[in-house]
Amino acid sequence: MPGELHGRDRECKALRTLLATARSGTGQALVVRGEAGVGKTALLHYLVDQAEGYHITRVSGIESDMELAFAGLHQLCLPLLEHRDELPAPQRAALDVAFGLGAGPAPDRFLVGLAVLSLLAAAADDQPVLCVIDDVQWLDEVSMQTLGFAARRLLAEPVAIVFAIRDGYAEMLPGLPELPITGLADADARELLESVMVGGIDPLVRDRIVAETRGLPLALVDVPRTATAHELAGGFWISGTRSSTAAIEADFGQRISALPADTRRLLLVAAAEPVGDSALFLRAAALLGIPVDALAPAEAAGIIEFGSRMRFHHPLMRSAVYRVADLADRRSVHQALAAATDPHADPDRRAWHAAGAAAGPDDAVAAELEDSAGRAQSRGGMAAAAAFLERSAILTRDPVLRGSRAVAAAQAKREAAAPAAAYELLSLAESSPLSALQRAQVARIRAQTDFVRSRATSTGAPSVGESAAQLLEAARGLEGLDDDLARETFLEALTAAMYAGRLGDHGLLAEIAAAGRAAVDRLPALHRPIDFLLAGMCSRIVDGPGTGSGDLHTALELWNAHAQQHAGQWLYWPFPIAQESAAHEMWDDDVLERIATDTVQRARDAGALAALPPALGYRAGVHFYRGEFDSATRLIEESKAVTASMGYAPVRYHTLMLAAWRGAVSEAEDICAAAASDGAARGEGRLLGLSSFSRAVLYNGLGRYHEALAEARRCCEYEDLGFYGWCLYELIEAAVHAGDYEAAAAAFPQFEARAGASGTDWGRGAVAAAQALLADNDEAESAFLEAIERLERADIALHLSRVRLSYGEWLRRANRRTDARRHLGDAHQMFTTMGAQGFAERARRELVAIGAKVRKQPVATGDGLTPQEAQIARLAADGLTNQEIGAQLFISTHTVEWHLRKVFVKLDISSRRQLRTAALPD
DSSP, X not given: OGGGSTTOHHHXXXXXXXXXXXXXXXXXXXXXXXXTTSSHHHHHHHHHHHOTTOEEEEEEOOGGGXXXXXXXXXXXXXXXXXXXXXXXXXXXXXXXXXXXXXXXSOOOHHHHHHHHHHHHHHXXXXXXXXXXXEOGGGSOHHHHHHHHHHHHTOSSSSEEEEEEEETTOTTSSTTSOEEEOOOOOHHHHHHHHHHHOTTOOOHHHHHHHHHHHTTOHHHHHTHHHHOOHHHHHHTOOOOTTTTSHHHHHHHHHHHHHTSOHHHHHHHHHHHHOTTOBHXXXXXXXXXXXXXXXXXXXXXXXXXXXXXXXXXXXXXXHHHHHHHHSOHHHHHHHHHXXXXXXXXXXXXXXXXXXXXXXXXXXXXXXXHHHHHHHHHHHHTTOHHHHHHHHHHHHHHOOSXXXXXXXXXXXXXXXXXXXXXXXXXXXXXXXHTSOOOHHHHHHHHHHHHHHHHHHHHXXXXXXXXXXXXXXXXXXXXXXXXXXXXXXXXXHHHHHHHHHHHHGGGSOTTHHHHHHHHHHHHHHTSSSOOSHHHHHHHHHHHHHHHOTTTTHHHHHHHHHHHHHHHTTTTTSSSSTTHHHHHHHHHHHXXXXXXXXXXXXXXXXXXXXXXXXXXXXXXXXXXXXXHHHTTOHHHHHHHHHHHXXXXXXXXXXXXXXXXXXXXXXXXXXXXXXXXXXXXXHHHHHHTOHHHHHHHHHHHHHHHHHHTOHHHHHHHHHHHTTSOOTTTHHHXXXXXXXXXXXXXXXXXXXXXXXXXXXXXXXXXXXXHHHHHHHHHHHHOOHHHHHHHHHHHHHHHHHHTOHHHHHHHHHHHHHHHHHTTOHHHHHHHHHHHHHHHHHHTOHHHHHHHHHHHHHTTOOOOSSOOOOSOSOOHHHHHHHHHHHTTOOHHHHHHHHTOOHHHHHHHHHXXXXXXXXXXXXXXXXXOOOO
């Protein structure tokens, strides 16, 4: 009952509500957050006690197990694996490989996450499922990210996932509902303390203890165990820091130190082997020559519970046991555990314990760890692979081999988003004898790591421009040693310099482009998409607008042709970024559509988690150009969720443009200001340029043309490839409306050289639209009509709606009211449908000026399909099963069913067959 937990009525009610809601069929996720000792674990016990009728599975993060990929997830899912056969084959295979139950290529975390979601949904068909995860901060990274992914996608399943995590780990599990836990109120703390004091306590001493423990329940209930009657009588117990995590562990340490030596060693065995396998514990105890009965004093003291699985009564007890043990005891225990672990069934854990037992360099153990790293990487556990490689390098006696392993470990740590460890390993590598190629690889890894840090933080990291210079030097250092890798690094340097933009060395981009082109020119022929992309981008930068298009087209065509042969390559940074900029420079909507669609599909098919966020952003851009803002927003939100699950900062670029076009002034200005500030702090000038471009769009939509002109000029002070040409159009329109025809005329040749050189309907249509703004009378009308015709063929609603608005404004000024009403009405309808409030209002004002009556906002009917409902409906109409739809969209089968029920109601149909003839939105 709630009364059993002093002062926790609010929290208990929230947990009971969570269970009731999940039981009714609506998935629930909750993060219980608070400092050590505040009572999170007690609340989880209460939750489990209340979960009558639930299938309960639980796991606690273990600090010493953090590097073993999927360890926590495996333990949590073990009771559910009887439903494995109900999963789609790709998901089942991914889960099998991740858990070491099968062999195959490395599964991506995203696919494993979907498998876990499907597993939970399958188990929930029998009875509701409750997953309880304690001490998330000590869970291995892959398990934490995978469970966070699944928790964010619970919708129509009777499943509840509850996490408990310490304060100080705010970056973990972002976006999930939280239940913050603080110390007890004074009255509740006094009541709890008095309830555990057998002989009573002086009120003044009691109040002192309550104040100094800050109401932490763990510290309060431990008072009788850790304080003498003299201390309690005098009130000398507890200094102001005793309620910290370290102090609580110290209290546990004192209790453990008072136990017999054999008891302490058995506790150390249990602490060092976090799976809690009792059979393994017994084998290790036998090897140490200690009878299991020696554990009895620890059980009597309430420290550990011996059963089918070993369980410490509090996670801090486990860490306290390990910390108070001396180094020799730790090594002997790890040695016993290594000997007791089956080398065939669990070679990785055996290698890990062998490393813990090593007193110095040990080549045999180092080789085992290197093998374990390969297995971990094949299961998609990059963090685990990096940890194994790191230990392998440290234990390697041969300095040449140690240097080689340190380089590999540093690369793995960088890919596992552990820059501090990567730097340490690079230093270890540099202290070893390295070949010229290895030294060049070290320089590249350091430059890559610096670049990632430069975009993730504004303090203590090199600027983006400095990272670009480092990558250039790394590329030059690789020439003649590994020319393929050198050209890839030139492309990385080029991309970094594009990000640095106006805040970097303005000559650096040209220098990188010249060096990259020279590297490409030395090839007898180009074959790889990367090389064509590098050649095209370098030509565009060195020779100016319109050049390099042939190589860029070839690169993007080969990208698709080679994608299936090289599924893991060319999906990752910097290639999609350079790819998208290249497509924008060509103003080719067909290429943009095909590449965006194929990139997302490849990422989904491969379950490629790291590749999916940029791919989703790329695809969101295509929806954006077509005026499908809701679809673009949905993809951006999905991208953010995936990015958050990896612990990375979200990409802002498409968010800025959507905010500008939606026209919500204060929100858009805040987003642009935050992005500009962020970019300035990191030296990411491209973000500043895009912020000014977005403001120019915002102000043109609002009819604030002088402000739009100022922002467009600010953006055009530096040529950011990919959107500079678009900003020239904003400058021309703003200048024409502001009466600065000289500025508009000066910008037009630059715009024509870029968009016009594309030869596409999109590019030529945009040029015609700009020409119409500057032309007079018949020439203007002819240009407007050409622009509309071309942009209709290109299906670029974003620019088409702008041209219809400008044409309607021109017609109104020419007093052709009927024609103006038609084009302004079309523009208003397009802007309203896509959600471009600012431009819609600008069109409305023009319509009002010619006497047309139009509502400011359409009346919401409530029967329109959401973007996700429409997507699910289209897939169902194509004949896909719910399971196939869920696999493609990374949602559960229950969620598909839930959406389809709403689709049927909204469309007034009763079967999937009727979907084939229903009018579904694009």
